[in-house]
Amino acid sequence: MHPLDEAIDLQAAAPNEFKGATHPAYANMVGPFGGTTSAQLLQSVMLHPDRLGEPVALTVNFAAPVADGAIRFVARAARTNRSTQHWIIEAQQSDGVVATATAVFAVRRETWSDVEAVMPANVPVPDAVPRMPVKGMPAWPQRYDMRFVEGAFPAAFDEQEQAHSRSTLWVRDEPERALDFASLVAISDSFFPRIYIRRRRRALIGTVSLTTYFHADSALLAQVGTRHVLGVAKALNYRHGYFDQTGELWSPEGQLLASTHQLVYFKD
């Protein structure tokens, strides 16, 4: 079983309640990788007997540090319409709520479609880009095969401030795993905090809110399979302890699979 599937293997415990736990394969320096927590929050809806359709939007708020160990997920459909459904989800540990989330699920129809965002051009194929070394890193980056074309995680925190924080990289689960909503959500939180790329300086950081819009449905995700997706991320603004960053995840064929935005706390 893939470690991500182990991590999102929640057990129904009561109506609207699921039990799960942090997974050592996705450990961060302290507590778990937020992407895995996000995937678990989404999974509590995916597994819910009342679920309608597929996710189109997910917002996760990281309310407190998640401790290694058990997590209780409470997922409630606040509103169900004919083709859309709105969820409120809470992750709880012994000391209270550690994350909240809202999710919008929908049954999609075929319509006029078009990509207006621009996929980076002239990007070398994944095989032509070396994988980021993960030795000495926490467990979670070791669960990804990241190949940076631009804006790599700094090899040294030399405090040489960069002109911008933009990154372009190929990324997939490691070991390989066919892309689905759970892995797409986790990958949406796999962009390193932009302040590290920008300032090459240590800082205490923590994502406080993460929003992902799913442009792909499960059929499109299945077309991607186990291949890399192209990730692009950049910061918009840093001010008084918070910055935001925005990202895109593209299929190799140039379909925008997801756009993702987050607000990050930092202390310098």
Add this chain to the structure above:
Amino acid sequence: MHPLDEAIDLQAAAPNEFKGATHPAYANMVGPFGGTTSAQLLQSVMLHPDRLGEPVALTVNFAAPVADGAIRFVARAARTNRSTQHWIIEAQQSDGVVATATAVFAVRRETWSDVEAVMPANVPVPDAVPRMPVKGMPAWPQRYDMRFVEGAFPAAFDEQEQAHSRSTLWVRDEPERALDFASLVAISDSFFPRIYIRRRRRALIGTVSLTTYFHADSALLAQVGTRHVLGVAKALNYRHGYFDQTGELWSPEGQLLASTHQLVYFKD
């Protein structure tokens, strides 16, 4: 009293509960302007006796059409930390939940700050740009003074598809009102649906989720006062009934006040 202040004039009804109503000055074609509903959701936290600090992130999910009339707001602090606080808010009408929201509030500290997004250059001052005519429009656009530099609302739905949906405009409340979090949230939802700019074709649309990150604190908003702010908006992707758009709101001095993202349902 300014109509926006009337619209967000909620009455405490019980612990965690406030009563409000839609306001005819912000009516849309059917029901109210979503920006006003968002401002009301935020206001239920602003008025809450347990509130800590100022908003840094707000996500509003529009769960069902809001009917003209009374709305009940239930705001609950899911988690309070030393300098951050996480809220879950629901807007209810007689037929159930019509909107859900999560908000992150925080006490900010001074840190290294920088804008990485790029404000449009060579934009003429507001006085040099004509105001968008609002005759024949619903009430809510009449509550804004919008001056389009680029990407105006189409004068006619001539079905001439455009290359992109980008808009740049000066915008302020009409009548004038000093900028605060309530008006900033409402303005974040005032960008017209990008599909109208892009396709110049009628479509049934509805925002399903709106996320705003506040880079400004109340001191910075006070500096803007009643002047226009510069709005920039563009779409990223349209696919199978949903598209997303992203926007920025800039102070005249080039401070990024807020970044805002939304997912919109459409039917063509």
